[in-house]
Amino acid sequence: MIVPDTCHSRSLISSCRDPSLLEHGGRYWMIYTANTHQGASCIALTSTPDFRKWQDHGPICVGPATGYEARLEGGHPQGSLESANLLHKRNKWHLLVKAKVRDSRPLMWVITSNHMDAFDFADRREFWPGGFGVEVVRD
Numbered sequence: 001m002i003v004p005d006t007c008h009s010r011s012l013i014s015s016c017r018d019p020s021l022l023e024h025g026g027r028y029w030m031i032y033t034a035n036t037h038q039g040a041s042c043i044a045l046t047s048t049p050d051f052r053k054w055q056d057h058g059p060i061c062v063g064p065a066t067g068y069e070a071r072l073e074g075g076h077p078q079g080s081l082e083s084a085n086l087l088h089k090r091n092k093w094h095l096l097v098k099a100k101v102r103d104s105r106p107l108m109w110v111i112t113s114n115h116m117d118a119f120d121f122a123d124r125r126e127f128w129p130g131g132f133g134v135e136v137v138r139d
Helices: none
Strands: 017-024 027-035 041-048 055-062 082-089 092-098 108-113
Touching: 017 082, 027 082, 055 092
Parallel strands: none
Antiparallel strands: 017 027, 027 041, 041 055, 082 092, 092 108
């Protein structure tokens, strides 16, 4: 597998984690938690037709760059984007993501877009109050 350019280690934090796989349009699409080169937490996208050669599509949703500290021991004031799931329903794309946002109580968010590779974190709305992860969603 070709390692996508968005996957790299920053201060010992593990990128390329929490993968979620979706089949669409004759390809397999995988989203995963990563960090941008600027240090912001993000959800990135890669795809393959055959699980041999992968194409990196880069970050599709970037969290706040301020306040995020890549520390293995946790406790950073701005959490990373985690446990994401990408869904295509009624000609819209929905990105479900767990994110601790400073001064906000919800942990689970949904962001809707017309495109599978472009989600604006500022357009998020609460999804599943009290939920803690959405790696698997019942259709």
